[in-house]
Amino acid sequence: MPELAFSCTDARPEPYSASPTLQFLLRVTEATGVRMHSVALRCQVRIETHRRRYSGNEASRLVDLFGDTSRWGETLKPMQLSTVAVMVPSFAEEIEVPMTVPVTADLDVATAKYFHGLDDGDIPLLLLFSGTAFYAGEAGLQVELVPWHLEVNYPLPVEVWRATMAEHFPGSTWLRLRTETLEALRSYRAERGQVSWDDTLGELLKRAGEQP
Numbered sequence: 001m002p003e004l005a006f007s008c009t010d011a012r013p014e015p016y017s018a019s020p021t022l023q024f025l026l027r028v029t030e031a032t033g034v035r036m037h038s039v040a041l042r043c044q045v046r047i048e049t050h051r052r053r054y055s056g057n058e059a060s061r062l063v064d065l066f067g068d069t070s071r072w073g074e075t076l077k078p079m080q081l082s083t084v085a086v087m088v089p090s091f092a093e094e095i096e097v098p099m100t101v102p103v104t105a106d107l108d109v110a111t112a113k114y115f116h117g118l119d120d121g122d123i124p125l126l127l128l129f130s131g132t133a134f135y136a137g138e139a140g141l142q143v144e145l146v147p148w149h150l151e152v153n154y155p156l157p158v159e160v161w162r163a164t165m166a167e168h169f170p171g172s173t174w175l176r177l178r179t180e181t182l183e184a185l186r187s188y189r190a191e192r193g194q195v196s197w198d199d200t201l202g203e204l205l206k207r208a209g210e211q212p
Helices: 057-060 069-075 108-114 158-168 179-192 197-207
Strands: 004-013 020-030 034-049 081-087 095-101 122-137 139-145 151-157
Touching: 004 122, 004 158, 020 081, 020 158, 081 095, 081 108, 122 158, 151 158, 179 197
Parallel strands: none
Antiparallel strands: 004 020, 020 095, 034 081, 034 122, 122 139, 122 151
């Protein structure tokens, strides 16, 4: 019976993705010398929000998610980032494989709101593995389930997430609006001949006294 172990050795922006995507590098090891034909992995990626400290500025941005800091002992709960599939090819002893995890810039999504609220440091992730392992045994091809207890903590640098966003939306992000609000903004913009949405919102903020 194989003895598998997992670790995460690196994370970076996926350079060829059509939308923002993180690429993790997984190292898979087998300790008994069994030849692995393949491993069909599923990986749950969770954000362990309680496993880092937050500055005052970060805390103020995260009130929408977690409430007042006096309640954070109760409200800082794990957040599900993604569940992805990874096919590990044939190997003996050790192999490294990429794992891609899509992320969103939509600020109505809790994970994006959380990432945007962080200034620097690391994002504490927990990778939980399951799946099916195929290996060479005495009776031919054998099948075993990947044990549920195999999990990995990985500190994802905030700067890696920012670089991932910058690959697709440099210096900008997405804000979702109701159709009626968008049409009203479109009319306001057209009447004033403004070139960009930034100009439109900037003028409205200035008129509301929120911007010098």
